[in-house]
C-alpha cells in the first residue's frame with residue numbers, strides 16, 4: 001500500500017499548482033493520495049473541474065483544518081468527506097473569512113511594531129485573501145529585506161507565541177470534527193510531535209482529540225525518533241485511534257518532506273483508510 005495523505009499546493013502555502021502536483025502524483029503510482037491544503041478545498045475543486053480526478057480514483061478529498069485545542073493551535077487533516085456537504089462547506093467558508101480577518105490583524109500588529117504594511121505583499125504571495133497565512137507574510141518579509149529567510153521570519157515575528165502570531169480565532173476541535181463527520185469524513189490529528197509539547201502533554205492532547213470524536217493520528221511522516229513513535233502508537237492504541245501518515249509536502253526543494261515518500265503504517269494499528277465511507281480499498 002503506497003500512500004500520501006498530507007500535502008499542499010499553491011491553493012494554500014505549497015509551491016506547486018494543483019495541476020503540477022497532480023501530474024507529479026500521477027507518476028508515483030500511489031494507491032491513495034490526498035491534497036490537504038490549509039483550510040481550503042479549492043485545489044481539489046480545480047482538479048475536479050478539469051475532469052482529472054475521474055481518471056484518478058485514488059485521489060481523495062482532503063483539507064488540513066486549523067483549530068484550537070484549548071489555547072493551542074493544532075491541525076486536523078480531514079479525509080474522504082463529501083465535498084458538497086453543507087456543514088462542511090459552511091466551515092470552509094468561515095475558515096476563509098477567518099484567514100482574511102487574521103491576515104489583516106497580523107499586518108496591523110506588525111505595523112504597530114514598526115514594520116511596513118505587509119498585507120498587500122503577503123496577499124500578492126497567496127492564491128487569494130481567503131488562503132493567506134503566515135508563510136505568505138514570511139515570504140513578503142524576505143522579499144522586502146526585513147528578514148534573511150522564511151525561518152528567520154518565523155523565529156522573530158510569526159512563529160507560535162511570537163508577536164505576529166494571531167491564533168485565537170480558530171474554531172474548537174469539536175466544531176471541526178462535527179462538521180467533517182457530518183460530511184461522512186474522517187479526522188486525523190496532524191503531526192502530534194510538532195506542537196512543541198512534552199510527551200505527557202502530547203498524550204493529553206491526543207486524549208482530548210479522542211474525547212471529542214477524533215478518529216486517527218498521524219504517526220508516520222514526521223521524522224520521529226523511535227521512542228517518540230512508540231509513545232504515539234501506545235497512546236493512540238490506548239484511545240482507540242487509527243493511524244495515518246503523509247509527507248506534509250510543500251516544496252520540491254524540501255528534501256525532508258518529499259512527495260509520496262511516506263513509511264508504512266505500524267502493523268499493529270488500524271489504517272485510517274479502514275474507516276473511509278466513500279473510498280473503499282481492497283487491502
Ligand code: AMP
Nearest residue numbers: 013038132133134135150151154155159
Ligand atoms: P498558518 O496556516 O498561517 O497558521 O501557517 C502555518 C504554516 O506555516 C505551517 O503549515 C507551515 O507550513 C508553516 N510554518 C509554521 N511554523 C513554521 C516555522 N517555524 N518555520 C517555517 N514554516 C513554518
Ligand code: MN
Nearest residue numbers: 008013038250
Ligand atoms: Mn503549511
Ligand code: MN
Nearest residue numbers: 064075190191
Ligand atoms: Mn500542519
Ligand code: MN
Nearest residue numbers: 006008064248
Ligand atoms: Mn500540512
